[in-house]
Structure formats: C-alpha cells, structure tokens
Amino acid sequence: xxxxxxxxxxxxxxxxxxxxxxxxxxxxxxxxxxxxxxxxxxxxxxxxxxxxxxxxxxxxxxxxxxxxxxxxxxxxxxxxxxxxxxxxxxxxxxxxxxxxx
Numbered sequence: 001x002x003x004x005x006x007x008x009x010x011x012x013x014x015x016x017x018x019x020x021x022x023x024x025x026x027x028x029x030x031x032x033x034x035x036x037x038x039x040x041x042x043x044x045x046x047x048x049x050x051x052x053x054x055x056x057x058x059x060x061x062x063x064x065x066x067x068x069x070x071x072x073x074x075x076x077x078x079x080x081x082x083x084x085x086x087x088x089x090x091x092x093x094x095x096x097x098x099x100x101x
Contacts, residue, residue, distance in 0.1 A: 005032070006043045016046040031074050034082070051075060058085040 007014045013025035026032065031054040036045040049057070051074035061084040063070045072085055 005034075006046050007032075016048065018046070022047050031077070054085075057087055057089065059088045061086045064088070 006017065007026070008017055009015075010025075015025055016022045026048055029050050029052075030048045031051055033047045033049065034043045034045070035047060036043070038044050054074040055071055058072050060068075060070050060072060064086040069088055071088070072083070077083060
C-alpha cells in the first residue's frame with residue numbers, strides 16, 4: 001500500500017521521495033499528506049507530519065469552506081482512510097491519511 005501511494009522503502013523504514021523537505025522516516029506517529037495528484041489520482045507530491053502537529057494545523061475542509069474552523073483529531077482518523085483537510089494557516093487544501101507501518 002505505501003509503495004502504491006508513492007512512498008519509498010530504505011532498509012526497514014519508509015520515506016517520501018522528497019527527502020530534502022522530509023528527511024526523517026515515517027513512523028506510527030505520522031500522518032501522510034498528499035499535496036498533489038496526477039490526472040489518474042496517483043499522488044505526485046507527498047509529505048507528512050506528526051499526529052500532534054496535524055491536529056493543531058488542519059481543519060475539516062467542508063467546514064472551513066463555510067467559515068468554521070474545526071481542527072481534526074488525528075487520533076480519530078481511521079487507519080488507511082484518506083480524508084480531505086485544509087491547513088488552517090494557509091488555506092491549502094490537501095488529502096491526509098493515517099498509515100500503518
């Protein structure tokens with residue numbers, strides 16, 4: 001599943017391809033972020049952050065569009081479920097996913 005999403009394995013750890021911005025390996029505390037997808041829906045730009053950081057920065061996209069800021073609790077996101085989220089500080093729309101390693 002991680003390989004299909006565009007992550008790369010190095011030894012026993014998984015990384016995003018863009019290690020300049022995300023040099024550390026993903027872990028059980030990571031929330032994967034899909035910044036862009038190609039025309040077929042395959043992720044082309046990936047990143048990640050900690051569950052704590054995610055819960056402090058990202059809001060429910062539908063509620064954000066209607067002017068409500070309701071931060072998402074990363075611990076309540078089901079494993080491997082892709083959700084839409086908006087980075088509150090910038091209004092950047094992304095898809096996020098809690099992944100199992």
